Amino acid sequence: MLHILAQSLAQTGTEAGEFLDGLKAIGAGLGYGLAAVGPGVGIGIVVGNAISAMARQPESAGMVRTTMFLGIAFTEALALIGFVVFILLLP
Amino acid sequence: MGERAGGAYERAVAVAMARRSLVVGPVAVGIGAAVWGWAGVWSVGLAVVLVVANFAVGAGIIAWGARYSPTVLAAAVLVGYLARLGVITAVVLPVRTSGWFETVPFASALILFHLGLLVWEARHIVKSLGLPALRQGHEVRSSRGSVWNKS
Numbered sequence: 001m002l003h004i005l006a007q008s009l010a011q012t013g014t015e016a017g018e019f020l021d022g023l024k025a026i027g028a029g030l031g032y033g034l035a036a037v038g039p040g041v042g043i044g045i046v047v048g049n050a051i052s053a054m055a056r057q058p059e060s061a062g063m064v065r066t067t068m069f070l071g072i073a074f075t076e077a078l079a080l081i082g083f084v085v086f087i088l089l090l091p
Numbered sequence: 092m093g094e095r096a097g098g099a100y101e102r103a104v105a106v107a108m109a110r111r112s113l114v115v116g117p118v119a120v121g122i123g124a125a126v127w128g129w130a131g132v133w134s135v136g137l138a139v140v141l142v143v144a145n146f147a148v149g150a151g152i153i154a155w156g157a158r159y160s161p162t163v164l165a166a167a168v169l170v171g172y173l174a175r176l177g178v179i180t181a182v183v184l185p186v187r188t189s190g191w192f193e194t195v196p197f198a199s200a201l202i203l204f205h206l207g208l209l210v211w212e213a214r215h216i217v218k219s220l221g222l223p224a225l226r227q228g229h230e231v232r233s234s235r236g237s238v239w240n241k242s
Contacts, residue, residue: 087183087197
């Protein structure tokens, strides 16, 4: 529906171009924001479980922290993909 | 990884990744140069620097938080995540419209380099968790005296 609205506005003049750029910027910002939410939740789960594991078995803290760091980094890859989409979408 | 001095396990992983990036980084920059010219060199180089710096800062934040308490660790990781995303955005947004910046090589290098380094390091760590003798810094010598688990 937004696409149809944007198309009809694009035919009405130069102000519509700015409107389209604005829509693109809003879409890019929304996409990046939504892409950052998922990894944020994921990192919370990873860290929460790692802390639980360290509390149960303090002697394995080194192994848990190493694995936790990798888990966080893998989860962050999703946010980076969101960031890439963000800079691709920006007008 | 249990014998690391000061318990900075993440730093050891980040340093290992940085060492690996010294091998792979020039190759990635070379590919960028071959396909996109100087713009490819700068764009891929920026992506490589961002990925390595992101790992290093992330490791530093976790190591710092773990020194105090689990609560500080959790807070540091989550605040650090947001701060690092903010810094990456703040670095890339001003240069995005520069003449030397190409989006495609930058974006490809950012994602592929991040995932590639992680998978490479994860493979090593998975092996060392299953076979502790493969642990980084733990040398295993053959009967002839050569180090066979050198990373």
